[in-house]
Amino acid sequence: MEEIKDDPYALAIVTYALHLANSTKKNEALKMLETHRKEDDEGGVHWSAKVGTEKPKDAQQYFYQPRPVDVEMTSYVLLTYMLNGDTVKGLSVVRWLTSQRNALGGFSSTQDTVMALQALGAYAEKVYLPMFNISATVTNGADKHHCNVSAENAIVLQSYQLTNLDDEVELEARGSGVAFAQLQYSYYRTALKDDLPFYCTKEIRELHSGNRLQLDLCCKYAVFSIFYCTSCPDVFAAITMLQNRLRRPELVDCK
Structure with a gap:
């Protein structure tokens, strides 16, 4: 060892x-x-x-x-x-x-x-205890949610969506046994600095009197290596041919 x-x-x-x-x-x-x-x-x-x-x-x-x-x-x-x-x-x-x-x-x-x-x-x-029985209470502001965990429903996920996001969350449990409680949250924030490897912009337009939506998505990616090709076919001609073959995806509103 x-x-x-x-x-x-x-x-x-x-x-x-x-x-x-x-x-x-x-x-x-x-x-x-x-x-x-x-x-x-x-x-x-x-x-x-x-x-x-x-x-x-x-x-x-x-x-x-x-x-x-x-x-x-x-x-x-x-x-x-x-x-x-x-x-x-x-x-x-x-x-x-x-x-x-x-x-x-x-x-x-x-x-x-x-x-x-x-x-x-x-x-x-x-x-595990044979007499497994836990009573839990979640308090979120003025709201309270009660749940009971026993041997009959131990493998069943019980969830509760918080409504008072600005208030504290308290969990009180009584009984015998071991249970697992998890608080899950997510949020979005503005990036503090532009250090992401890619950047995307989107534009959604209505077509045909609103019966269709067209999504234009443009992305750019930061590359770390650039190679200069000296004996390749015309790159611009290949790109032009590829663009002519591509079709923009459309979302059709089925009525």
């Missing part, structure tokens, strides 16, 4: 495999793996394959999502904890994993989604 002690991704997989095989080296591998743990300000614990901090721009991109490799290796650690029956350490890992989920319950890619759901399922199996 000395060869992979500095590679948390490989170490996470090997540690899980050693626990599955009940190897005598499993505890040694787990101790080595726990030296790579990272804890956030909210008490969540995860493992990252990247040494050091990420570039500030990476977390500010409009398409930013948690790195799949981090979710995947953290899931292996949670599965290892569940093989040991260690739900105390597993809770901090679950807290981080659930914070990385999107609004549909998945993650960034297929592989990390499969591993994360498997790990969360293993944790749910360990903390």
Whole structure:
């Protein structure tokens, strides 16, 4: 294991495999793996394959999502904890994993989604109580929404759309068992600086007395390499021929 002690991704997989095989080296591998743990300000614990901090721009991109490799290796650690029956350490890992989920319950890619759901399922199996019954109340301003989670509807998603967006949201739960609550929000804002790799403009026009809509979309993309072709056919002639073949898409209002 000395060869992979500095590679948390490989170490996470090997540690899980050693626990599955009940190897005598499993505890040694787990101790080595726990030296790579990272804890956030909210008490969540995860493992990252990247040494050091990420570039500030990476977390500010409009398409930013948690790195799949981090979710995947953290899931292996949670599965290892569940093989040991260690739900105390597993809770901090679950807290981080659930914070990385999107609004549909998945993650960034297929592989990390499969591993994360498997790990969360293993944790749910360990903390399950026969007398599972939780009553939750969501308070949003003057509005209140009540829901009950029991063994009969534990796998059913219950959702509530907030109406008072300027007011605080409070969640109160009572009972026995473990349930997962998630608050999802999205918003749009003006870009602070024009650092996007592409720029698009659109124009919608009505044709034929409003029976048709024509969408004109123009995009430009910032290229990083420009090559000058010295022995190619007439590029402008090729572009002109291509333009003559293209048709503009139209949306037809079927009445």
